Each structure stands twice: as structure tokens, then as C-alpha cells.
Amino acid sequence: MNIFITASKSAYHEVEKIKLILEAAGHNVTPPNGFDNPNAEEVTRNYSPEQYSDWKAQMIREDGRIVAKHDAVLVLNYEKNGQENYIGGATFLEMFKAFDLGKKLFLYNPIPDGMLTDEIIGLQPIVINQDLSLLQ
């Protein structure tokens, strides 16, 4: 299966390990957009508001194109700043894209409590509770 991993930057340290496990299981894995340049967003914040907006729009469109090329999206939703199973805005948009395109959508950890809980339930992700063998 072709799997696109998405995660908050705070979880990037786990991506390589998960990628290796999935590849050993025979999957093709694409790391998060920006994984190779995690500081890009901070750099662009120094741009003008218009430039930043354009850059962000470009990233969102690119995320959508990447999701479309894969069979499944795996969200690595680890704890971030005390928020359990954190899912940020960009990741949520990727999840919606996967749902919209009928892709399989896996959550590594349970659905987080918060303002997006009901919407995430509506995306009907497969919560795997860290069991990567459930990616089928």
C-alpha cells in the first residue's frame, strides 16, 4: 500500500522509525510534506503577509496532491505541549482531503478531545492504537 504519513512537526522525530517499520512490512511510505525542511514555515513567517499567505496556500494544495497519489494517510498524532493525541490544522486538512477522496485514513493514537473531535469522528478514521499491522 502507498501510505502518506502526516504529523505535527513536534512528532517528526517518530516519523523515520514508523517509516522503516512500514517499509519492512512492504509498504511504500512518503513522509510529511516539509519533513526534509521543517523550518521552512518559520522562515516564511518573515515574508510579507501576502507572501506568507501564498506560500501557505501552495503548501495546502501540494498536500492535497500528495494525498491524492496515495492509498492511505497515516496520522501520527502524538502528545504536543500537554495535548494528548494532538492533531493540528494542516493535518486536519490532509485528513479531510483523504476522506474527500475516499482514501483510507488511519490514526496512530485515539481521536483527541477538542473543538475538532466531532468532525474527526465524522471523517471515520481507523484508530489503530499504535498497532501498525492494522494498516491493510
Next chain:
Amino acid sequence: MNRVVILHGNGNSHGTDDWYPYIKSNLEVIGVECLTPDIPDNVLARKKFWFPYFTDVLKLGPDDIIIGASSGALAILKYAEDHKIGASILVGTYYTDLGYEDERTSGYFETPWNWEKIKANQKWTVIFASTDDPYIPISEPKFIRDQLGSEYFEFSDRGHFGSHKNPTLEFPELLEFLKSKLND
């Protein structure tokens, strides 16, 4: 029998919901092991994810009393068609897809129910139902009772025996019933 396992429902349910910790803590006080797992795929609760978990992780077997709530009750009913278990306690149970697409995708309605096998694969079943359940018409648990010859407790004010927005934190009737069975 020496273990009790509580299976939560669908819709992002968890092993810490509602009265599950109450049952678990009260059983552990008397030395009975009680598992309240978070089962994968807890939004749609599909058979293809749940049954391997029952077999490979929980290793459900003839020494287990299984408490199933809502989709958990549905799942253990279907599981008992092909697996020996000790007994089951069905809370807010049903056997049709209730007209919901989500229920149809669960995988539990693809084959006809084999009530004889469900009955033969366990020692006893009991049902807790409420006439004011907003999701389950009372005809559903009554039908299951009639097929399995289950013990049956009907309430008029318990709804679905808990929900995310209005959790039910205690369930003394179920606890007392369970204790009586453990003492048999």
C-alpha cells in the same frame, strides 16, 4: 470463570467511558480480573478489526464473561457464532442495522444470525435494555432474548445506558447480577 472483559461501543467510545471503570474497580476489589480495553477502529467498530483483536490480543475464551455495550454487544453476539466464550452480558443490544449506513459497514450483518450456535457456544446470556433507549427500539433486545432464552432486565429510564454527553457512571444492577453469577 475468572475474567470479565468489557467491550465498548462505536462512535469514538473508550474503555474508560460510562460505568466501565465502576464495574472494573468493584470487581477488582473482590479479586476478579476485569479488562476494559480501547479497541481499535472505535469509530465504526468494524468486525474486520475487532474479531482479530478479540482472538489475538484479548484471547477471549470459555473462561471469560464478556460485557458488551451497544456495538460491543453486537460484536460479541456475532463472535459467539464461531467461538466459545463463557457467557455474555448484553447492554443496549441489537441485531439489525437499525437503518444506519454506518451500521451496515460494520460487517456484522453480512450473514444471517445463527442463534443456535450463539447459544451453544456459551453458558448463559443476559440482556439489560431500556424502553427509552433513543437508538435501540425495545423490539430488538426482546427478539434476541427470545432467540437465546436470555435472562432479561428491562428498565424505562436508562436510555442507552450512557453516552458521551450524558455518561452513566454506575450500574449497580449489572454489578450485583454479575457478582451473583461469579458466586454460582
